[in-house]
Amino acid sequence: xxxxxxxxxxxxxxxxxxxxxxxxxxxxxxxxxxxxxxxxxxxxxxxxxxxxxxxxxxxxxxxxxxxxxxxxxxxxxxxxxxxxxxxxxxxxxxxxxxxxxxxxxxxxxxxxxxxxxxxxxxxxxxxxxxxxxxxxxxxxxxxxxxxxxxxxxxxxxxxxxxxxxxxxxxxxxxxxxxxxxxxxxxxxxxxxxxxxxxxxxxxxxxxxxxxxxxxxxxxxxxxxxxxxxxxxxxxxxxxxxxxxxxxxxxxxxxxxxxxxxxxxxxxxxxxxxxxxxxxxxxxxxxxxxxx
Amino acid sequence: xxxxxxxxxxxxxxxxxxxxxxxxxxxxxxxxxxxxxxxxxxxxxxxxxxxxxxxxxxxxxxxxxxxxxxxxxxxxxxxxxxxxxxxxxxxxxxxxxxxxxxxxxxxxxxxxxxxxxxxxxxxxxxxxxxxxxxxxxxxxxxxxxxxxxxxxxxxxxxxxxxxxxxxxxxxxxxxxxxxxxxxxxxxxxxxxxxxxxxxxxxxxxxxxxxxxxxxxxxxxxxxxxxxxxxxxxxxxxxxxxxxxxxxxxxxxxxxxxxxxxxxxxxxxxxxxxxxxxxxxxxxxxxxxxxxxxxxxxxxxxxxxxxxxxxxxxxxxxxxxxxxxxxxxxxxxxxxxxxxxxxxxxxxxxxxxxxxxxxxxxxxxxxxxxxxxxxxxxxxxxxxxxxxxxxxxxxxxxxxxxxxxxxxxxxxx
Numbered sequence: 001x002x003x004x005x006x007x008x009x010x011x012x013x014x015x016x017x018x019x020x021x022x023x024x025x026x027x028x029x030x031x032x033x034x035x036x037x038x039x040x041x042x043x044x045x046x047x048x049x050x051x052x053x054x055x056x057x058x059x060x061x062x063x064x065x066x067x068x069x070x071x072x073x074x075x076x077x078x079x080x081x082x083x084x085x086x087x088x089x090x091x092x093x094x095x096x097x098x099x100x101x102x103x104x105x106x107x108x109x110x111x112x113x114x115x116x117x118x119x120x121x122x123x124x125x126x127x128x129x130x131x132x133x134x135x136x137x138x139x140x141x142x143x144x145x146x147x148x149x150x151x152x153x154x155x156x157x158x159x160x161x162x163x164x165x166x167x168x169x170x171x172x173x174x175x176x177x178x179x180x181x182x183x184x185x186x187x188x189x190x191x192x193x194x195x196x197x198x199x200x201x202x203x204x205x206x207x208x209x210x211x212x213x214x215x216x217x218x219x220x221x222x223x224x225x226x227x228x229x230x231x232x233x234x235x236x237x238x239x240x241x242x243x244x245x246x247x248x249x250x251x252x253x254x255x256x257x258x259x260x261x262x263x264x265x266x267x268x269x270x271x272x273x274x275x276x277x278x279x280x281x282x283x284x285x286x287x288x289x290x291x
Numbered sequence: 292x293x294x295x296x297x298x299x300x301x302x303x304x305x306x307x308x309x310x311x312x313x314x315x316x317x318x319x320x321x322x323x324x325x326x327x328x329x330x331x332x333x334x335x336x337x338x339x340x341x342x343x344x345x346x347x348x349x350x351x352x353x354x355x356x357x358x359x360x361x362x363x364x365x366x367x368x369x370x371x372x373x374x375x376x377x378x379x380x381x382x383x384x385x386x387x388x389x390x391x392x393x394x395x396x397x398x399x400x401x402x403x404x405x406x407x408x409x410x411x412x413x414x415x416x417x418x419x420x421x422x423x424x425x426x427x428x429x430x431x432x433x434x435x436x437x438x439x440x441x442x443x444x445x446x447x448x449x450x451x452x453x454x455x456x457x458x459x460x461x462x463x464x465x466x467x468x469x470x471x472x473x474x475x476x477x478x479x480x481x482x483x484x485x486x487x488x489x490x491x492x493x494x495x496x497x498x499x500x501x502x503x504x505x506x507x508x509x510x511x512x513x514x515x516x517x518x519x520x521x522x523x524x525x526x527x528x529x530x531x532x533x534x535x536x537x538x539x540x541x542x543x544x545x546x547x548x549x550x551x552x553x554x555x556x557x558x559x560x561x562x563x564x565x566x567x568x569x570x571x572x573x574x575x576x577x578x579x580x581x582x583x584x585x586x587x588x589x590x591x592x593x594x595x596x597x598x599x600x601x602x603x604x605x606x607x608x609x610x611x612x613x614x615x616x617x618x619x620x621x622x623x624x625x626x627x628x629x630x631x632x633x634x635x636x637x638x639x640x641x642x643x644x645x646x647x648x649x650x651x652x653x654x655x656x657x658x659x660x661x662x663x664x665x666x667x668x669x670x671x672x673x674x675x676x677x678x679x680x681x682x683x684x685x686x687x688x689x690x691x692x693x694x695x696x697x698x699x700x701x702x703x
Contacts, residue, residue, distance in 0.1 A: 013510070016507055118340055120561060122537075128541070213530045252510065257510065
């Protein structure tokens with residue numbers, strides 16, 4: 001029975017990892033292509049949640065989780081065009097500062113617009129409750145969430161690996177100078193990558209709003225875990241991030257099972273160990289730009 | 292246009308200079324100096340939403356006091372800041388007393404921060420009216436002469452809910468599984484809960500300490516399912532409770548849930564249909580008393596939403612402070628302490644008046660329990676819960692829910 005309990009925690013951890021993935025993948029993509037550590041990524045996650053609550057009031061949950069990420073992706077265009085673009089070739093500390101500042105501005109803006117109190121949000125009735133498969137208990141909502149993440153993941157993988165758009169992005173990650181030499185401007189691609197990245201973060205916010213607290217600092221809460229996932233996974237690696245997200249979810253679950261007090265610390269210990277053994281992360285590629 | 296000649300101009304200048312040296316200082320001496328109060332409350336982090344409400348309540352009280360002529364004819368001047376964390380809270384409290392000229396400190400919701408502010412107040416021999424922190428230790432083993440505590444302590448919350456549980460036959464021989472906030476407040480609440488279970492033959496079969504920044508409770512919920520308790524009991528704090536309520540509803544576990552702490556702002560944030568069980572509160576805006584209703588109406592008019600329990604407590608705490616200064620005609624720390632220690636009665640918008648117990652400085656008052664309203668009965672999004680009758684009963688002394696002298700190691 002003990003083994004069954006453990007397995008339940010592992011499976012639950014995988015589901016949770018799927019949610020981390022939505023936020024971490026975009027963060028990793030933006031860093032890989034633009035070389036910018038986007039500390040404002042959490043703000044887009046928060047905006048995704050707030051937008052979806054507003055839209056839910058008028059159109060319901062279904063349209064909200066679609067429209068909200070699209071709206072935030074549009075904001076992403078402005079963010080890339082007017083802010084991020086100036087910092088691709090600048091000293092990394094500048095982009096860190098500007099995105100950090102932006103994260104604070106966004107948090108305060110949310111506080112001014114929607115107030116400091118958390119906003120209520122509920123799971124739509126059809127996804128309430130749990131499903132029991134064999135010995136395992138799953139939240140119906142999280143199973144749905146996992147399916148959504150899988151579809152998004154597949155779509156992003158296809159986009160990066162099976163389209164000419166993806167070829168340019170991947171080439172841009174590894175050899176931006178060669179891409180330029182071939183006469184391709186990376187900038188429009190970068191805009192698209194940022195749109196995609198912040199859109200996914202917003203999607204995470206929209207889907208997680210009903211089961212977490214929607215409050216102004218929610219972005220700051222998620223960004224640390226997302227960074228841990230990206231660092232463990234290794235920069236520039238799609239599957240690295242995927243594996244790291246799942247690993248972080250599982251390690252946290254198992255630790256809480258055996259040693260609850262260390263639950264939140266476990267993911268940092270994991271990061272520490274991975275960096276000790278493999279400084280570039282699990283599947284990180286050797287990228288000239290960052291080494 | 293009048294033209295001045297040189298002499299008139301000189302005379303006028305001399306008169307002006309004379310008036311400046313003599314008259315103006317007289318005028319400024321005549322204008323009473325403002326009474327400065329330092330106010331700290333968490334505006335960020337897991338208690339941030341409560342602090343925001345506390346500030347609204349405080350502002351309303353100060354405005355009313357000042358409009359009514361202030362305190363001893365002097366206006367209140369409140370500096371209110373985010374207390375952030377225990378270390379920052381202490382630094383800010385020290386600065387407010389030392390550099391900004393605060394005569395009194397007020398506020399706080401976080402028990403850990405309240406403790407450090409209490410120490411600063413004692414070092415500086417200045418009064419600290421502690422509003423929203425509920426840890427027993429603050430008015431127990433860590434009590435000090437300069438701190439007075441307005442909110443109900445953990446033991447009262449446990450006893451209030453405990454009475455309801457005993458009434459519903461939900462304690463004796465029942466298996467409880469606890470989830471506890473991992474800091475002074477949670478530990479303290481768990482200790483009070485354990486005392487209650489031990490006294491009434493309840494069994495605590497499991498308890499998990501949960502860090503205040505945890506946003507996902509799913510691994511803990513699985514552990515609860517594995518433990519198969521009869522009742523799940525929450526000793527969590529701030530918006531932790533909101534997350535628990537939402538995710539508990541999400542997983543649809545069959546065990547009834549009760550809690551020994553929940554603030555109304557956090558209950559509102561849970562969303563319709565998620566809240567279940569019995570919880571304690573110090574005050575709720577649907578309380579059916581004229582004074583309470585007037586406060587709620589004025590607050591709602593001002594802020595566009597009803598007050599939560601922290602808005603209420605800040606409001607009454609500032610009114611208590613103003614009353615004390617007005618009646619003693621003093622801002623002197625020892626005089627004010629003496630006034631409170633006489634167990635002076637204060638109107639706190641409840642049926643019975645409240646007073647600070649002389650030996651532990653706890654405001655003794657009525658408490659309530661609440662449960663969620665059945666679906667479809669809420670008038671608006673704030674009207675989510677049904678308030679139980681005030682405890683203790685009108686024929687019992689108000690002190691019965693508080694820790695007794697034997698239970699409370701405070702010595703002032």
